[in-house]
Amino acid sequence: xxxxxxxxxxxxxxxxxxxxxxxxxxxxxxxxxxxxxxxxxxxxxxxxxxxxxxxxxxxxxxxxxxxxxxxxxxxxxxxxxxxxxxxxxxxxxxxxxxxxxxxxxxxxxxxxxxx
Numbered sequence: 001x002x003x004x005x006x007x008x009x010x011x012x013x014x015x016x017x018x019x020x021x022x023x024x025x026x027x028x029x030x031x032x033x034x035x036x037x038x039x040x041x042x043x044x045x046x047x048x049x050x051x052x053x054x055x056x057x058x059x060x061x062x063x064x065x066x067x068x069x070x071x072x073x074x075x076x077x078x079x080x081x082x083x084x085x086x087x088x089x090x091x092x093x094x095x096x097x098x099x100x101x102x103x104x105x106x107x108x109x110x111x112x113x114x115x
Contacts, residue, residue: 004111005062009055009072011105013079016051018098019044021083030091052076062112 021027023044028036036044055075060068086094 002062002112004108005059006071006075008062008105008108008112009059009075010079011101011108012051012055012058013072013075014082015098015101015105016048016053016055017076017079017083018048018094018101019051020048021087021094022098023048027087027091027094030087031094055079058109058112062114 022031023036023041025036028034056069056072059072059075062068063071082097083094086097
């Protein structure tokens with residue numbers, strides 16, 4: 001396990017959990033001060049699920065099948081705690097943090113993938 005590989009998995013999971021949280025009425029209202037449109041709800045759920053799937057794929061690609069799923073579960077735990085903390089204390093920061101996580105994940109991708 002390398003630090004860039006863990007960061008990549010963590011950032012992708014954070015973006016996925018953020019999108020899934022924003023697909024819920026209560027959290028969307030806390031962040032955007034408006035109800036979630038019905039047309040956006042499905043898209044946020046799809047993006048959130050894709051983010052979690054990409055996080056799993058990144059963990060397995062970087063650490064292999066022997067340790068990748070374990071690293072992924074750790075990334076899920078850390079990113080879920082970060083999303084919950086932001087929603088509870090600074091909900092308006094969630095939008096910025098989730099959008100910043102994607103370019104950071106793209107920057108860590110070349111560093112994380114083996115050889």
